[in-house]
Amino acid sequence: METLIWYNQIVMKKRFFLQLCSLSLIAALVLPMTGCGSKRRQEEYKRDGIEAMQEEKYDKALKCFLNALSQSGSVGREEKDLALYKASAQYKLGKSGEALKTLQGLLEFDQRDVNALYLMGLIYCDCNKPDKALSYLTKACSVSGKAALYENAYLSLINAGMSEEAGTFYDKMPKEARASKEVVRLRVIEYEKESDFSNALDCAESYLKQYPDDEDMTKEKDFLTTALKSVSDDSSDTAETVENN
Numbered sequence: 001m002e003t004l005i006w007y008n009q010i011v012m013k014k015r016f017f018l019q020l021c022s023l024s025l026i027a028a029l030v031l032p033m034t035g036c037g038s039k040r041r042q043e044e045y046k047r048d049g050i051e052a053m054q055e056e057k058y059d060k061a062l063k064c065f066l067n068a069l070s071q072s073g074s075v076g077r078e079e080k081d082l083a084l085y086k087a088s089a090q091y092k093l094g095k096s097g098e099a100l101k102t103l104q105g106l107l108e109f110d111q112r113d114v115n116a117l118y119l120m121g122l123i124y125c126d127c128n129k130p131d132k133a134l135s136y137l138t139k140a141c142s143v144s145g146k147a148a149l150y151e152n153a154y155l156s157l158i159n160a161g162m163s164e165e166a167g168t169f170y171d172k173m174p175k176e177a178r179a180s181k182e183v184v185r186l187r188v189i190e191y192e193k194e195s196d197f198s199n200a201l202d203c204a205e206s207y208l209k210q211y212p213d214d215e216d217m218t219k220e221k222d223f224l225t226t227a228l229k230s231v232s233d234d235s236s237d238t239a240e241t242v243e244n245n
Helices: 006-012 025-029 039-054 058-070 077-092 096-109 114-126 130-144 147-159 163-170 181-193 197-210 215-244
Strands: none
Touching (some): 039 058, 039 077, 058 077, 077 096, 077 114, 096 114, 114 130, 130 147, 147 181, 181 197, 181 215, 197 215
């Protein structure tokens, strides 16, 4: 299942880009470098690549990013930025292995590269590799420390059907991220799937304290209250039957 977050986080919002200081990054990423291009042409290729991504023309986007990289005579923030765009285009073309190779090349030079770690986690979500998805998303969020990234990572695990991993990840989330509207709503659903009506009801009540006008959650709370009472009554009946026997 394709995750919800990668486009906004990686393609449209460039954050946390750290400096790299080695020309050997090019070899690691298998990027053509002539060292004799121009900054203007690089910017034009990059702009065209971003536009192609927005238009879902991923083949064209990939070519543009490769051309942009070929214009550089040094390796720094801009080249790292372009390598992330390149990996995103590869990912959207279904070339997950190539995208992972590109990102791994970045991590060889900076193990705390938040965007590379995060995008690798999202790709592993799509590749149905829950252990690796959880590992890379956890690393990315730990380095970042941003509540929004924790929230997005949690949603990505849920959307990928990785409920167990999402539960493990939830336990590591900061309080602010746990309190987000979408996270609390999904926790209610996940607890209900596990027939953990007590925790589901606690989450529903917590949610309604923040969003009291949510009619759907109000109905969910009523359902959970009834379900929890039913379970409690069944347990009492069972205990009484055992005692009488």
